[in-house]
Amino acid sequence: MEQVLFSAFGRNFSGTETVLIFLVVLLALSVAGIVAITRASRKRQDDAIALVQRNAEMERHMADLMRVQSEMTGRMGTMSEIFGSRTSDLARLLTERIEGASHRTNQSVNETRVKTEESLSKLNERLAVIDRAQTTIAQLSTEVVSLRDILSNKQSRGAFGQGRMEAIVADGLPAASFNFQATLSNNNRPDCLVTLPNDAPNLVIDAKFPLEAWQRLHEADTPEQTKLAVASFRNDMNVHVKAISDKYFIPGETHDTAFLFVPSESIFADIHEQFEDIVQKALRQRVVIVSPSLLMLSIQVVQALLRDVKMREQAHIIQQEVSNLLSDVGRLSDRVLKLQTHFQQANKDVEQILISTGKVTKRSERIEQLEFEDPKEAAEADVQLPLS
Structure with missing residues (x-):
């Protein structure tokens, strides 16, 4: 019985089996090595073939590059020639342009110098005007101080607001369309009463x-103080609006809407911004708060209405004039027809005269065609007859 060398996987291996296993493993490793060597050889062959193909491709690329290089060389030569000619043309053109630009620059400098002299003269004139304006401003400051003194008085302030209102109304409307301090039927006297058309x-x-x-x-x-002043202003405005509504609204005599004139645009804007309740309450009582610009716009509207009424009043006069014009045109047409009849009769008379002259001309031609004896021959014949 063979000696057991080792045990593995629950089995005992003897020396022969161990040798056989070693040989099998060696054979497998040899086969694997041969396969790896074969694959490496094939890979080297494939790499060599690919290298050859790449070299051939590179040679083709090099040939193409050499061809392109030769073409580029020719083109560069052509371009150098063209560039040389164009450079000379460009230099000539630049020279001409520079000469023209220098000429225009000199001309522009001369014109600028002349204009600068004119501007300086005008500037001196404007400085003189500014000096006069400063004098006027100084005088105006004095007048403003006097205006401030006027506005410090209650009656003067009222007259100032009424004066602005009267100036706006008088500038925009004819004198017959408004009346200052007119007396109403209830003996109240508003500052201004504008007569509306229609x-x-x-x-x-x-x-x-x-x-x-x-x-x-x-x-x-x-x-x-601000709270008290706001309450006082709101109360004064409400009282004033109510007084306008109670005094100046008369059915059939005054319009159902009245204007409360504010003599300053800034005050008008502040009222609408800070006291919207006063504005709305005044509107409910049919009192409209207006600034100088709004009053001017309203006066312009009234002026347009008055102009439209005057145009309508003159419409019947225009219609009468148009009717008279139509009558004149009718008479002119009749006279033209009569004149046409006279022309037609004259044309007929001319035609008859032409016919008569034609007949006379034809008869004259026939008379000329008649044959008569020569007067000299007839006289000789008369002399010879007694002698015979």
Whole structure:
């Protein structure tokens, strides 16, 4: 019985089996090595074939590159020749352009110098105007100080607001379309009464704005003073709006809407921004708060309405003139027809005259064609007859 060399996998291996296993393993390793060598040889052959193909491809590429290089060399030579000719042309053109530019530059410099001299002269004139304007501004500052003194008085402020309102109305409407300080049927006198067209009721404009309360509001330094000034201004505005609504709304005599004139655009904007309730309450009482620009716009609308009414009043005159014009055109047409009849008769007379002249001409031709004896021959014949 053979000796056991080792045990593995639950089995005992003897020396012969061990040798056989070693030989089998060696044979497998040999086969694997041969297969690996064969694969490596095939791979080297494939690499060699690929290398040869790449070399051939590279040679083709090199040939193409040499051909392209030769073509590029020829093209570069052609381009160098073209570039040389173009460079000379460009140099000549640049020279001409530079000469023209220098000429234009000199001309422009001369013109600029002339214009600069003119500008300096005008600048001196404007400086003189500015000096005069400074003098005017100084005078205006004096007038502004006097205006401030005027506005410090309550009655003067009222007259100032009414003066602006009267200036706007007088500039935009004819004198017959408005009346200042007119007396209504209830013995109240609004600042302005605008006569509306088409027999519409008159429009009332009041310029008594409570400017004192507004100034107290802007002169307030503490929250308590501001609160009191706001309450005072709101109360004065409400009282004034109610007075306009009670005094100046007369059915059939005045319009159902009145204007409360504010003599400043900034005050008008602040009222609409800070006292929207006053504006809405005035609108509910049919009193519209207007600034100088809004009053001017309203006056322009009234002016357009008055112009339209005047045009309508003149419409019947235009219609009468058009009717007279049509009558004149009719008479002119009749006279043209009569003149045409006279022309036709004259044409007929001319035709008859031409016919008569034609007949006379033909008869004259026939008379010329008749044959008569020569007068000399007839006289000789008369002399010879007695002698015979």
